Amino acid sequence: MSTVAATGRWAFLLLVYAFVVGPAAIIVVDSFNSATSFPAPFESLTLKWYASIARHEEFVASIRVSTIVATAAASIATALGILAAYALVRFPVAGRNAIATFLLGPLLVPQIVIGLAMLQLIELAGLRIGLAGLILVHAVYVMPFALRLTLTGLARFDFVLEDAARSLGASRWRTLWHVTLPVIRPALVSGFVFAFILSFVNLPVSLFLTSPQTATLPIVMFAYMESRIDPLVTAVSSLVLFVAVGITLALERVFKLRLLG
Amino acid sequence: MSEATTAVRVADDATPPAAWALLAPAIAFLAVCLLAPLAATAWLSLSPNVLVKFDGPGLDNYRYLFGKAYYFDTVLRTLRIAFNVTFVALAVGYAAALALKGVARRLGSTLIVGLTFPILAGPLIIVLGWMILLADGGPLIRPLVQAGWIGPLRLIGTETAIVIGLVHFTLPFVILTVYASLSQIPDDLVEAARSLGAGPLQVFRRVVWPLSLPGVLSAALIAFSLAASAYVSPHYLGGAAQLVLTTLVGQFILTTFNSQMAGAAAMLLLVVMVILIFAFTRLMSRFIR
Numbered sequence: 001m002s003t004v005a006a007t008g009r010w011a012f013l014l015l016v017y018a019f020v021v022g023p024a025a026i027i028v029v030d031s032f033n034s035a036t037s038f039p040a041p042f043e044s045l046t047l048k049w050y051a052s053i054a055r056h057e058e059f060v061a062s063i064r065v066s067t068i069v070a071t072a073a074a075s076i077a078t079a080l081g082i083l084a085a086y087a088l089v090r091f092p093v094a095g096r097n098a099i100a101t102f103l104l105g106p107l108l109v110p111q112i113v114i115g116l117a118m119l120q121l122i123e124l125a126g127l128r129i130g131l132a133g134l135i136l137v138h139a140v141y142v143m144p145f146a147l148r149l150t151l152t153g154l155a156r157f158d159f160v161l162e163d164a165a166r167s168l169g170a171s172r173w174r175t176l177w178h179v180t181l182p183v184i185r186p187a188l189v190s191g192f193v194f195a196f197i198l199s200f201v202n203l204p205v206s207l208f209l210t211s212p213q214t215a216t217l218p219i220v221m222f223a224y225m226e227s228r229i230d231p232l233v234t235a236v237s238s239l240v241l242f243v244a245v246g247i248t249l250a251l252e253r254v255f256k257l258r259l260l261g
Numbered sequence: 262m263s264e265a266t267t268a269v270r271v272a273d274d275a276t277p278p279a280a281w282a283l284l285a286p287a288i289a290f291l292a293v294c295l296l297a298p299l300a301a302t303a304w305l306s307l308s309p310n311v312l313v314k315f316d317g318p319g320l321d322n323y324r325y326l327f328g329k330a331y332y333f334d335t336v337l338r339t340l341r342i343a344f345n346v347t348f349v350a351l352a353v354g355y356a357a358a359l360a361l362k363g364v365a366r367r368l369g370s371t372l373i374v375g376l377t378f379p380i381l382a383g384p385l386i387i388v389l390g391w392m393i394l395l396a397d398g399g400p401l402i403r404p405l406v407q408a409g410w411i412g413p414l415r416l417i418g419t420e421t422a423i424v425i426g427l428v429h430f431t432l433p434f435v436i437l438t439v440y441a442s443l444s445q446i447p448d449d450l451v452e453a454a455r456s457l458g459a460g461p462l463q464v465f466r467r468v469v470w471p472l473s474l475p476g477v478l479s480a481a482l483i484a485f486s487l488a489a490s491a492y493v494s495p496h497y498l499g500g501a502a503q504l505v506l507t508t509l510v511g512q513f514i515l516t517t518f519n520s521q522m523a524g525a526a527a528m529l530l531l532v533v534m535v536i537l538i539f540a541f542t543r544l545m546s547r548f549i550r
Contacts, residue, residue: 009360016357017375020432023390024382026400030393080287087283094276103287106295108535110490112507113527117298120520124301136294143287201383204492204507208514221385225497229389237386244381252374 024241031234038230049235059236062220066200069131069216073138074146074195080139081147082188089154100151104144111204114141119208134209134216141205142195149194153187193251197244299531306524313522322525332509336529339489339505340537342420346427346488347481353428354435354480355473361436362443373440376433384430384493391426392417392497418500426494431484438483442476443469478545482538489534506530 030038034046053059084103088096106114118137122129157180165175181188203218210219217240225233307318315321326332361369379387394401395416405411416422446469454464492507499505504512506526513523 006363009363012356013360013364013372016353016360016432016436017372019429020376020379023387023394023429024379025390026393027386027390076290080290083283084287087280091277091280092275093280093284099284099288103291105291108486108538109295109299110492110507110527110530110534112490112492112510113299113302113531114295116510116514116523116527117302118294119514120305120524121298121301123520124305140291140294143291147287197381201381201385203383203385207492207511218383218385225385225389229392233389237382237389241378241382241386244383245378248374248377248381 027234028238028241030231031238033231036231038234049231050239052232053236053239056232058215058220058224059217062215062217065131065214066217069135069138069206070196070199072135073142073199074192076135076139077143077146077195078150078188078192081143081191082150082184085147085150085154089151089157090159103147106140107144111141111202112207115205115208129209129211131214134206134214137205137209138199138202141202142199145198146191146195149191150184150187153184153191157183190251193247197247201240201244302524303528304524305521306528308521310519310521312517312519322522323529326522326525326529332526335504335506335509336533338420338503339507339530340533342423342427342495342505343485343489345424346431347484349424349428350431350435350484351477351481354432354484355439355477357432357436358439358443361440373437376436379429380433384491387429388426388493388497391422391429391494395422395425395498417498418502420499420503422498423495423503423505426498427488427491430491430494431487434483434487435480438480439473439476442473442479446472474545478542481545482541485541486534486538489530506533 029042031049032045032047033040033042034048035041035043084099087093088100093099115137118133118140119129122133127133161179161183162175165179166172170178201218202216203222206216206219207222210216215223217236221233221236304318306322307320308322309315309317309319310322313321313325326336361372364372393399396402397415397417402411402414402416406414416425450468450472451464454468459467490507492511495503495505495508496511499508501508501512506529509526510523510530513519513526
């Protein structure tokens with residue numbers, strides 16, 4: 001049976017992967033196409049669309065905004081996540097499941113609703129929408145992902161090591177710094193990186209919360225795509241794809257880390 | 262069992278103060294940045310506005326959304342799309358996870374990593390790809406039309422296009438979740454069933470499938486909530502002709518500037534999702550135990 005079954009399995013997997021990778025692949029191919037209209041048959045290989053990103057001030061500025069927002073949001077989310085994860089794994093917490101469910105709760109709230117709710121609170125409070133609101137709302141969105149990764153990382157940690165360090169005379173902080181942190185660092189790094197990428201590429205959370213000065217990259221792409229779709233957009237999105245995939249592969253190789261699965 | 266005894270033991274306030282100190286920042290953060298904003302949205306959704314006029318707080322906005330066929334269709338379309346996506350993604354994703362299980366470990370893990378690329382690339386590039394692939398003269402449809410297999414066909418702007426885009430969006434999550442639960446089934450169990458004379462089909466039906474059910478449940482929940490709460494795919498692949506609740510919220514804010522109705526549509530989406538997910542979990546837990 002095995003050859004027929006194996007051939008069938010590979011044919012099926014090939015179809016599934018063509019489906020999964022196809023949409024992104026066609027954009028990447030088009031981003032190297034010199035044809036000026038879009039979509040168009042492939043003419044010749046060019047890097048001019050990538051070069052022209054640098055000439056578009058709005059894209060350059062938005063990449064800077066997105067980097068700031070994603071770094072700040074991922075830092076907040078990872079810091080809050082590691083503290084909560086440590087408490088949940090290390091101590092006997094009454095109602096642990098209820099607390100964990102609450103902290104993972106933002107996963108259940110549609111991203112566009114997270115953003116809308118923040119907009120409406122800011123308006124009701126009579127405040128101005130600034131970069132801070134955008135960062136906070138991104139932190140809400142990515143915190144469950146950071147929390148989940150740190151929870152799995154800590155679940156593998158043997159807390160007897162901490163007791164050993166303490167009984168050998170290490171202070172609480174020394175134990176945390178020299179024993180606990182090194183062991184859970186992979187989980188912390190993957191939590192931060194995953195949170196960063198998810199925040200960087202997100203559109204719905206920021207949709208109602210940006211001004212021209214605080215427009216993130218997805219927001220600028222969204223606005224650009226409302227009026228026209230040209231090879232420039234394919235170059236920008238391919239660039240994001242390369243960076244995201246590059247980071248993932250680097251983590252996988254260097255730290256033996258996996259963001260998902 | 263030990264879980265239960267610990268729970269009983271800690272029930273009388275045994276949580277050490279240090280644990281509360283560590284949990285407090287995250288809980289306070291979500292209370293201020295998620296619960297308080299949601300309360301503001303809930304409050305606004307009960308308030309009169311230019312579209313629906315009434316006195317004081319009331320449910321009139323919701324009554325309006327359910328009463329007008331145009332808006333009620335939006336609710337139904339949201340649910341229909343989410344159910345269809347969940348069904349297709351589960352069927353394809355389960356088969357793909359099974360197939361991946363049969364692949365040698367090294368190659369299999371590389372293939373698994375490949376699944377995360379679309380997630381990490383973000384929804385905009387993916388939807389851009391589908392807009393080209395599904396276009397009238399696009400590379401998927403034109404050959405089929407030229408071969409005479411199908412008549413000319415418009416997919417962009419239809420519910421089918423949204424479902425295709427969202428199946429693509431949710432499929433990696435489903436495969437990863439089911440694959441993880443299949444990986445937890447001990448090989449010994451499958452071996453034991455086989456050595457007792459069970460054929461491949463029987464092994465699947467009596468051993469693998471029942472043990473993978475928890476994974477199927479969480480995959481279904483993930484697919485359903487991702488599909489019901491997606492914004493980018495419905496916006497680009499469906500457009501204004503195929504409004505769902507998320508794009509309706511977007512329309513109320515971005516084109517008609519009606520904060521109250523946007524709040525009502527958003528709360529409706531949230532409440533419907535939470536109720537369905539809760540009901541589904543209860544239903545499935547009966548099958549699993």
